[in-house]
Amino acid sequence: ERIFKLLDQKPSIVSPVEPVKVKEIKGNIKFNKVWFAYNDKNYVLKDISFKLETGQSVAFVGATGSGKTSIINLLNRFYDIQKGKIFLDDIDIKRFNLQYLRKHIGIVMQDVFLFSGTILDNIRLGNKDISLERVIEASKYVNAHKFIEKLPDKYNYEVKERGQVLSVGQRQLIAFARALVFNPEILLVLDEATSSIDSEIESLIQDALGKIMKNRTTIVIAHRLSTIRNVDKIIVLSHGRIVEKGTHKQLLKLRGIYYKLYKFQYQLQA
Template sequence: MGMLGAERIFNVLDTDERTENKGTHKPAQIQGDIQFKNVWFAYNDENWVLKDISFHVKPGETLALVGATGAGKSSTINILNRFYEINKGQVLLDGIDIRDYELNYLRATIATVLQDVFLFSDSIANNINLNNPKISREAIIKAAEDVGALDFINRLPGAFDYDVMERGATLSAGQAQLISFIRALVYNPQILV
């Protein structure tokens, strides 16, 4: 098991960074205007997952993408975060191509709550603020209240100091996802996915 684990770690270390990280745009403020313009995307060759997708979400608006399993919802999120590059078309944030933004800046601007939540073997509070001392306990409690998770957390032994096990084995899937929502909210993101 250890050897296999080590091999996987070395594979990650040996990976060439494929996402071009040449963008430098880092505006002081983001409005949150997102536009997909005739986006085509495939993970492999021309096996199109997204075909000519266009939509425009204006600041303050909420967009729901609903579709069958495998329709391409998660792929759309992956593209917005530049975990994958599109093949054709353009993705704009506040009217500027997302490739022109500094990659870390872009990802810090967009808080993403995914289907598969990763929890560290640490307290609930540390799982929420990710050990960032700038995020106060008050902010954590406020965000927990906003997502309706305060009751269940307060019922755990030690409340916010309760130690969750890796992968959230001691929390239900829904509870783990609530922690992930709070984690996103305390960073007060301009864009929440």
């Protein structure tokens, strides 16, 4: 009965009846006075405004629960906002067909999900239109090819569910290859701090991240501050509000929240 009830439930987020038609997505993003709550009461984002031009990168920084991940959920329209507007190429995102909107956004999650199947199918997500050559090219670009080639069946190596036999770092590199092979205009990266990645893989991940961000509008939800030194701008969130904005150098000079977070992380690493 519960299952049927769930199946009968209509999704709250749907495509418009007459979606806007555009020839291409450039990747300009604008949040204008955005307020958002998961339960219509307690706002997790309050009066958020920022703008990203095509190819620019921004990193969101803040304590757990500051509202960082909600930015990614809203851009994909996994949820709708209560107040304000979100624009993509100066068009309200509510005017896009949902499938069309999400097709142009690549997500690299902190918890990389790998399903039972080959490495090849995990990277191209079962899309047979994407050739092995294209997958290899993407894997080389993000430093994944080398370790894949060492696996018994290389790209045809069968992965167990959740990729248990692969290290955290290797799964992360596969996630980068997966994002790149679909060539999205916008990239969303959830960068989880993890102590289980060795320094060699860590440097490969940093290099891969820098490469796939090139010429793409990128939003990074950052836990490791070392990841975000080279983004165009950094936005610091606290209790759902923007409290600091600037480059890495500018924010260090401010000696505010970002400075304290940065100093704290480096003391931990020392």
